[in-house]
Amino acid sequence: MKRRAAVALLGLALASLATPTYAAEPAPHTVTVRDAWARATPPGMTVAAVYLTLTGGPRADRLVGAATPRAMMAQLHVVSEAEGMARMRPTEGVDVPAHESVALAPQGTHIMLMDLPRPLVAGEHFPLTLQFEQAGKIGVSVEVRAPGATPPAAH
Numbered sequence: 001m002k003r004r005a006a007v008a009l010l011g012l013a014l015a016s017l018a019t020p021t022y023a024a025e026p027a028p029h030t031v032t033v034r035d036a037w038a039r040a041t042p043p044g045m046t047v048a049a050v051y052l053t054l055t056g057g058p059r060a061d062r063l064v065g066a067a068t069p070r071a072m073m074a075q076l077h078v079v080s081e082a083e084g085m086a087r088m089r090p091t092e093g094v095d096v097p098a099h100e101s102v103a104l105a106p107q108g109t110h111i112m113l114m115d116l117p118r119p120l121v122a123g124e125h126f127p128l129t130l131q132f133e134q135a136g137k138i139g140v141s142v143e144v145r146a147p148g149a150t151p152p153a154a155h
C-alpha cells in the first residue's frame with residue numbers, strides 16, 4: 001500500500017514535469033449508465049432486449065459489447081426500417097459522444113440477450129457488464145419490468 005502511494009506520488013510528480021502536449025489520463029469511468037431495464041419474458045421465449053441510457057464523460061466513447069451471466073449471449077442491435085418493417089441487426093458499436101446522452105430504448109438500439117436458460121421475471125435484477133472502448137468494463141444491474149410496462153417515450 002505504502003509503496004503504491006509512493007509510486008502514485010512519483011507519477012504525479014512526473015506528470016507535473018511533463019510538457020503540456022501530454023494529454024491527461026482519462027478518468028477510469030467516463031461513461032455513466034442509468035436506468036437499465038428489460039421486459040419480463042413469457043415462458044418459452046429465449047430472447048429479450050435490455051434498454052438503458054448512456055451519458056458520455058469529457059471524452060467520446062463507444063459501447064462495443066455486453067455480457068451477462070443471465071443469458072448465453074448478448075449482442076448490440078440497431079433497428080432500421082425497410083419497406084415499412086422494423087428490422088434489427090447486430091452492430092459493432094454504439095457511439096457515446098462527450099457529455100451527451102444516448103438512449104437505448106424500445107423500437108431503437110438495444111442489447112439483445114439470446115438463449116436465456118429461463119424467462120426473465122418481473123421484479124428480478126441481473127448483472128450486465130458493458131464494454132467500452134475507453135472506459136473499459138462497467139457493470140450495471142438490470143431491472144426486469146412487467147411485460148405490459150409502458151416505457152418512457154423514446155422520441
Ligand SMILES: [Cu+2]
Binds near residue numbers: 049077088089
Ligand atoms: Cu435485437
